[in-house]
Structures are given as C-alpha cells and as structure tokens.
Amino acid sequence: MKKITVLYMEGCPYCRNAARAMDELEKAHSAYGEVPVEWIEETREREKAQPFAGDYYYVPSMFVEGAKLYEAKPGESYEECRRHVEAVFRAAAD
Numbered sequence: 041m042k043k044i045t046v047l048y049m050e051g052c053p054y055c056r057n058a059a060r061a062m063d064e065l066e067k068a069h070s071a072y073g074e075v076p077v078e079w080i081e082e083t084r085e086r087e088k089a090q091p092f093a094g095d096y097y098y099v100p101s102m103f104v105e106g107a108k109l110y111e112a113k114p115g116e117s118y119e120e121c122r123r124h125v126e127a128v129f130r131a132a133a134d
Contacts, residue, residue, distance in 0.1 A: 041132060048100045
C-alpha cells in the first residue's frame, strides 16, 4: 500500500467534504481503512507542505507517493469530490 498525503486548511468546506468522503469510503471498504494517510494543515505545517509547493493551488490536494492525483476545484460538488477521493484510494491500495 502507498501513503496518501492530504494538504488541507482548517475551515475549508472542500476539505471537510474530502474528509467526509474518506470516512465514508473507509467504512464501506475495509481495505481503504488500512491505507496510511498523512494530513498536513498547510498554514500550520508549512515545512511539511513545502515539498508540494508549486504542485497545487487549491485544497484539498491529495498525493500518492508524491504524485498529485486530486486537487479540489471551486464549486465542486460533494459527489465529484467523493469520486476523486475514491480514485485516490484505489491508486493507493494497489
């Protein structure tokens, strides 16, 4: 299994959607619950976020093994977010 790194910001509604989707997907698919996930709050953990600088603009952004697989877009619905998050889980679980 590969590690998922999530860059997020406190109070971000899109980040809340991604966390909700991850929660739901982990409950629905036990294998996803075994995938290691590192959450980096970009404003409080600038040093940890630094290696990803320039690779994303919006949060949440999700990386698997350093490769960006998802970046939220303004106006994105929860359903769109959930589909993207599931694709990230699938990539990490392979």
